[in-house]
Every structure is written in structure tokens, then in C-alpha cells.
Amino acid sequence: MNKRKVMWLVIKLLIAVWVIDSIVDPLIFEEGTFISHLLTPSAHEVFVRLLLIGILLFAVYNRTLLAKQKAVQHTAQESEERYRTLFENAHDMIQSVAPDGSFIFVNPSWIKKLGYTQEDLKTITMFDIIHPDCRDHCTAAFKRVMSGEAVNNIEATFISKNGRKIEVEGNVNVRSVDGKVIATQGIFRDITRRKKAEGQLAGLLKDVTRAKTEWEITFNNSMEIIILLDKDLNIIKHNKRFADFVELPPQELLGRKCYDFFTCNPTETGHCLGKIHDGELREWTEVKTNSGHWFYISHCPIFDENGKFLHSIVIASDVTSLKNTQQRLQDSEEELDSLFVNFVKAMVNALDAKSPWTKGHSERVAGYAEQIAKEMGLEDEKIILLRLASLLHDIGKIGTYDYLLDKPESLTEEEFEAVKKHPDQGTAILKGVKQLKDILPLIRYHHERIDGKGYPEGLKGEEIPLCARILHVADSFDSMTADRPYRSSPGKEYAISELKRCNGTRFDTRVVEAFLKILSNS
Template sequence: MRSVVNPDCRKQKTTLFQNKADLTSMIEEYAKDWQLFINTLRYPAAIIDIECNIVAANKEMSVLFGENINSTHTKCYQVFHGADMPVENCPMVKAEKSFTHEEAEIYEPSLGKFLRVMIDPIIADKRLIGAIHYALDITDQKMAEENSIDLVEIYANSINELKASELRAQKGRDAFLNMLEDISESYKELENLFLRFILVMVNALDAKSPWTKGHSERVSMYAEQIAKEMLMDADEIKNIRLAGLLHDIGKLGIYDYLLDKPGKLTKEEFNIVKKHPAQGASILKDITQLREIIPFIKYHHEKLDGNGYPNKLKGKKIPLGAKILHVADSFDSMTSDRPYRPAPGIEYALSELEKHKGPQFDNDVVDAFLSVLEKSYIESANLL
């Protein structure tokens, strides 16, 4: 407990302190001594009696308030705070009861300063006769604290805002990913539907003639293997596979008896059959997803030397997809029975591919297909 007790006061008899006047005169009696004491302090200090009258003040107190307030004998709250009564939180009020050191932080508007106001009671013979009143300017400290609090608050707000932004971004990302997932699912469903539609068309073609049953699937499989062997990209391989399935779809418009005729076709009959590539292109022309493969279908009977049909295209004018279909289609025809002849067989087919490599079949396509067949043969031999 901090208290300022004048030892001499303790020697006074209690009868001297019967009323406030006695106490006030008591503190005034020692004012000169207290004046000497507070003059040694480096911060503003004043002596006040129990009536809150200033009985002494040091130079720093005058500097703080900008006027000479030494021994004004006016109320401290009037001089210090311009108030008619002790200000809220005044530590003097507490010290009157606690008889011990009290302090409080006060903002003094007339000075524009934060002050730490401290009271050390002066006690004589267990009676409070006055107090030393200090005032420390803590404005810089408070501003630093407030700035620090502001910075902490700004930092906390920034963190919260960042978290909120992250949350919003996360929700946005989640919503976007969900949307992509939905689109992806829808796309897969559409693609499945599309593939089923193509297979329905191919099945319709197969059902038309027992002689061509399975031909489209086999041509599709050979063509896909050639495309893979030629290191085409995934989309190109997929297109080649589809084109293989649909290459003869134009035969839907050819009379069944021509497809199933056991003997050789007449020139007129063959001219009708030769329409199937263009008819296939025409059947599929409105299907956007098949736009890229329609030329493959239309020109799958073209030959490099220009002796094919329907447009007698030559060399580079024939799309690669059509060249691949031509090789795959010819190989399957030569290895399948026809109503007008039995299958010539695989050896014959291979020799024909080699023989007509260049004038009829594309060199690279034939080489790729022969490589596929060779690998397939080695693989099946290893399995035996």
C-alpha cells in the first residue's frame, strides 16, 4: 500500500482533527514542506486538501495547464477539468475511502491529452488530511495503443474479409465444378445416346442383308487399329471408328436384291450400288457431330489413281480417313463371303493390298495395316 504519511502529523493529537477546518489548516501548515517535495518531481504534481482545494503545485503542473496554478486555493476539478464537481473516475474520490494509492486514466478535452491521474493520500493520525495529485501525460502511449488496436482491428478485419472471400471463392468453385460435373454427365448421356443411335442405324443395315452382317463393325475395328498405328490423335481415332461403322450406311437406300444377288451385277446394277457412298453422305449430312467424317464416308471407294467412285478423286484430294476406310473395307470384303463368290482369303487379301499399294491404296495406310496384322498374328501365336 502506497501512502504518503507525514511523520510529524502522527505526533498531533486527534483532538486537532475534530472537523474539516482543522484538517484543512493541518495540510496548509505543511504546505511549504509539501511544496519542496513536489518541486523535486519531474512530472506535474499538486497538493490538495480534503475539500479538493489546491494548496500547492509544482512548475510542471503549471506547464501542463499553461497557467500558474500554484497555491490557487481553487478546486482541483475546476482547474484541472473545468468541472463543477469531481470528474467521473476521479481517483481522489476512491482514495478518500481506500486511504491508499489510486489512479485512473482520463481524457482531458481542454488539453486534448490523455492523463494518468494518480492520488497518494496524506494521512495523519489515521485521518486523511489531503493528497498528492499527480498527472502524467500518457497521450503518446494511448495513441500508440489505439494505433496498435486499430492495426490489430484492421488486421483482424482483413483476415475475416480474406476468409469470407475464400469462402465465397470456394462456394463459387464448388458451384462451377458441380456445373461442370452436370454438364459432363449430360454430355456423356448425350454421347451415349448418339452412339446408340449410330448402332441402331448400323443394325438396320445389317438386318437388310445377311451378306454384309458384321461388315461395318469389322471395318470400324480395322480402321481404328490403322489410325492408332499411324499415331493419330484421340479425336481422329474416334472419328475413324465412327466412320467405319457408318461407311456403308448409304446401302440402306439400295434395293435388297442387288445386295443379295448371287451372280455378278450388271453395269447398270453396279452403277446403282456405286451410289451408296454419296447416299450415305446425304443421309448423315444434317448430323452436326458427324460433319468431319462425312467426307470419309463419301470417298471410301476412291482410289489414288482416280479410278474409284463417286468423284474419281486422286491422291492427296482423298481424305486420309477415306484412304483408311478403303483399305479396311477392301480387306474385309476379300476375307468375307459374298453372294456371288466365296471369300478369297487372307493371303489373297494381303497380296492384293501389296500389289495395289500405290495406284489404288495409300502406301502408309497399307504399311500400317500390315503392321497391325503382323502384331495381331504374333500375339495370337503367342497365346496358342
């Protein structure tokens, strides 16, 4: 209660007691009037009235004092209760340590996290729970605290009873009585997770930094051209290789359109870098520029976490040298193929020139064999080999005496034995040609018979390659439909009847049936 209120209270009491006593006296003692007692009181009336006022003031003061004491006591109880609640329920660890390092008290969270019991605390000191790695700086901080300095945000590593390391951060101050330090009070927060996360983040940053460094080194030292383009195909970054390729200073390239330098030739490639953002060049694409350079180009758009386009990375690999080599190789292969075809033609021509009676025989046999093979459904690759073998099947006759080939009479047994050597002779002539190795069995066995009475080895049935069986039928049919020096052509009908008569003995049944079908349709 302030002075103004006290003064007003005294004045109010004075007026009240004065008035009431002035009323009471005439009524009780029947002396004088209310006015005389009010305005001209006697000395003892003044004394009584002042005494009453004093008693009332004392009562009021006493009551006020008691109320204050109760309020202070209530506040203290509430404060203690709040502190106890905080102390017991705090998530942080709270400890009070004596100047010698022994524990005075710790809160339940401290017990729970570190695992020591109240009994353990009687036998250990603060220094026993500090990890050796941070013991020095904690000891130094403890001395500073004992000198009266508050230490804030100190980090330390505590060791739990089971040996687990707990990273903590906290504030420490002192409690003094009469200027003498009697204890330190500290509150610590477990930051083990935070420290672990910080460690992981540091590791991550290290990885990112290393990756960035590696990327920069790769970017700047790559033999490939690497450029970054914005959505309008402006160059926003490029490596040294690109500047070297276009022979311009790097500062003159930024902001320029990529197609200023990489205009491709659409007539040869069908692609253009201008189509990058259509997503057509995601895969490696072959591009030829107007300057005559060949490039393999890849394009990779980069998006942010919301899927918004950021830029494109274009990698262009100069393969001009490789393409030129490929072209030369292709030209060489075509030349070699042409050479091979001419070689085969030359061999056939040589055979035709040797005997006018067999001129055109090889070409006709090749035609028949190809038709039969197609009718039987052979693969294209086998048909090509069969046609080649048909053209060269009698090449061994180059080594046969001319008079035997042109003899108007029938051959003697001895002469026929000489002629029968031509499959082996043909094989021997061609065996050095790598491209013909697959047709050698067809040439060697084109006179073998299904019944095993053919030559040179007398193979039977499936022992004879299928294409050799086809070649044998085609060869025999053409021989029977052509003139020979020792006879005129027996004719097509005779040849057909011979095919039927020898079906299954000289000739393969499937081949004959296919050929008869062709002949009946022709």
C-alpha cells in the same frame, strides 16, 4: 567591487600607510621612535597619512573604472560581432521595415532567396513582396505590430523577383526610440518544402481515407463472404454476408473458430480451411461444406513491414448454384454422348439387319482401320473419327435395294451404278447430324482410288483424305476375306496378294505397308 571589499581595502591601506610612515619617519628624519610615530602621530602626520590613503584609493578606483569600461566595450564589440555574424549567415530571412513599409535593411539570406537587389529595395515596399492572397492578413498583422504588439508564428507568401511563391513563417516585433516606433523587425523561415510536404501528406491522408471508406463499403456490401482470421483461426472481423450465411447475430461470431462454420468435407475436396496457415489455400480453392454448399475460397495472409503475420483475409464465394448447374450440364453431356453412341449402334444394327451378308462388316472394318491408323502414328482425335466413319461408312446402303445386296450373281453395269451411289446416300443421311460432320468426307470418299479410278468423284492421291484411304484399304480387305452372295471368300492370302498387286494403284502405298506389317505380326 562590493562595499565589503572596499571597506577591507581602505582598512588595509590605512594600516599599511600608518605602519610604513611610522617606520620611515624615524629612519629618514631621525625623530622619535617607531612606536611613538605608530601610536602618537602628530597632526600633520595624520593629515599626510590620510592624504596618501586618499591618493591611493583614487588610483585604485580609477584603475578599476578603466578596467570596467574596457570590459563593457569588449563585451559590446563581441555582442555586435556575434549579431553581425548571425545576421549575415542566418539561413532565415531577416528584414527591418519602416512604418511606411519601406525596407531599412535585409540580410544576405533575404536577398538570396527573394532575388531583389539592394537597389530594388529602394523602390519597393514590404507590401510589394507579399502575395495578394495573404496581403489582407499581413496588413492587419503589420498594424498590430506597429501598435507595439509582437506577432509570432505568422504565415505568409512572399513573391520573389522572378515571381516564385515562397511560403514563410516568422516572428515580427518593433524597435522604438523614446516610445516611438521607428521600425519593425522580422525574421522569417522558408517553409515552402514543409508546406508542400504537408500538402502531399494531406493528399495522402485523403487517399487513405477514401480507400478505407471504399474498402468498408465493399466489405460490408460484398456478395462474397469476407472474414479476417488471426493466427489461431479466430474470426476477428467479418462482413454482413457471413452473418447472413450462418444466420447468427454478428456479435456472436467474433472470436469463434472459422471451422465452426466452414467445416469442409475432406472426402470430396481434399482441403480444409484448417490448412489456411500452411499456405495451401493461397489460390482459389473449391470447397464443399458439410451443409452441402460449394464455395470458391481464396486466402491472403497479411504481414506488417517486418514480415510479422498480422491476419488472414479469407474470401468465400458461394458457387453452389453454379456447381449444381455444372453437374446438370455434365449429366446432360454424358446423356447426350450415350444417346449418340446408341444412335451409331442403331444405325449399324439397321444396316446389319438389312443384309445378312454384310453383318459384322462395319465392326471389322473399324477394327482394321484403327490398327492401321495407330501403326501410322495418327493422332488420337483422328483415330476416333476414323473408327466412327468406319462404323458408318456403308450406311448409305440402307437406301440400296435389298435384292442388289443379296443378289447371288454378279451385278450388271446398271446395278453396279446403283450400288455406287451409297457413299453419297450415306453422306446425305448423316449430314444433318452435327456431331458427324467431320466424318462425312471419309464416308463419301471411302471408294476413291489412288489412281483416280474410284468413285464418286474420281479423286487422286493426296486429294483423298488420308483417313478415307485407310478406310478404303480396311473395307476392301474385309470384303475380300468375307463370303458374298455371289462368291465365297477368296481367303486372307488372296486378299494380301491383292493388296500388294494394287499397291499404288487402288491403294495408298503407306497404308498398305502399314497394314501388311500388322497382318504379318498377327
